[in-house]
Amino acid sequence: xxxxxxxxxxxxxxxxxxxxxxxxxxxxxxxEPWDGVRxxxxxxxxxxxxxxxxxxxxxxNCVQPGIxxxxxxxxxxxxxxxxxxxxxxxxxxxxxxxxxxxxxxDVRFVRDLKRLISLRELKxxxxxxxxPLVQRGTRLSVMPLTERQxxxxxxxx
DNA sequence: GCCAACGTTGGC
DNA sequence: GCCAACGTTGGC
Numbered sequence: 001x002x003x004x005x006x007x008x009x010x011x012x013x014x015x016x017x018x019x020x021x022x023x024x025x026x027x028x029x030x031x032e033p034w035d036g037v038r039x040x041x042x043x044x045x046x047x048x049x050x051x052x053x054x055x056x057x058x059x060x061n062c063v064q065p066g067i068x069x070x071x072x073x074x075x076x077x078x079x080x081x082x083x084x085x086x087x088x089x090x091x092x093x094x095x096x097x098x099x100x101x102x103x104x105x106d107v108r109f110v111r112d113l114k115r116l117i118s119l120r121e122l123k124x125x126x127x128x129x130x131x132p133l134v135q136r137g138t139r140l141s142v143m144p145l146t147e148r149q150x151x152x153x154x155x156x157x
Numbered sequence: 158g159c160c161a162a163c164g165t166t167g168g169c
Numbered sequence: 170g171c172c173a174a175c176g177t178t179g180g181c
Contacts, residue, residue, distance in 0.1 A: 013179090039164075039178095061179050119180080137162045139178045 009150040010045065010055035011133060012071070012107070013141040016062050021069040021112060024057070030109035031074055035082050036090040037102060042142035047077045049105050056145070056153070058133070059116070066118035067153065075106035114157050127152045 012034065014020060024032055037043055049055075053073040059065060079100035082090040095101040123134045131149055132138040145153075 015179090041164095065180070139163065141178085 008050070008053045009145040009147060010049065010053060010073075011058050011067070011131075011143050011145055012055050013058045013060040016059040016068070020059055021057050021109070024069075024071070024107070024109045025112075027109075031106055033080075033104045034107050035080055035104050037080070037104065037142060038090060038092065039141060042140055043102060045142045045144060046103050046105055048144075049073045049076055051076055054110070054150070055107065056150075060141075064116060064118060066116045066120075066122070067113060068116050069112045070110040071107040072110050073105050074108045077103035077105055080104040117153065117157065121156075122153075125152070125156070 016022070019032070024030060034046070037046055051073055055071045055073065056067045057069045057071050059068050080090070080102040082088040083092040083095045083100060083102045084097060085091055086093075090102075092101060119134070122128055122131070128134055128149060131145065132140050132143045
């Protein structure tokens with residue numbers, strides 16, 4: 001995938017039963033570390049995030065897959081502690097503490113979308129054809145959006 | 158629950 | 170470095 005250094009918009013997937021927009025909203029200061037990214041391509045996008053970037057929160061693996069809300073990146077990448085915790089489902093025994101393999105960012109709740117924009121609907125727009133989310137077989141859990149894609153999605157909200 | 162698609166692992 | 174086997178993701 002092409003990646004442009006100026007990219008400032010993201011989409012991050014989470015299972016709402018595990019951690020959804022409702023959880024984020026209830027966190028202290030409405031912030032949360034975005035843990036558990038264990039895919040190199042997604043990890044590289046995590047590393048590229050900067051404070052102030054915006055991200056859609058996407059609900060995956062649920063009854064109504066779709067974009068639920070808007071978040072802000074409030075802390076750039078730092079080591080994901082769960083990789084060193086044997087009790088964590090995200091434990092990675094291969095990760096070297098001297099050179100941590102996985103990072104996380106901190107996100108903050110910005111707002112709900114006025115309505116959940118379903119994956120089914122997103123697939124219908126030619127404007128979003130290049131978005132990995134809607135492409136067959138793509139499982140990437142963190143992905144960049146162009147400014148055009150970001151604004152388009154907000155325009156159909 | 159099924160299963161297609163994809164990423165990772167590890168023998169060779 | 171190849172590639173078969175296996176594990177995971179995530180829509181349906």
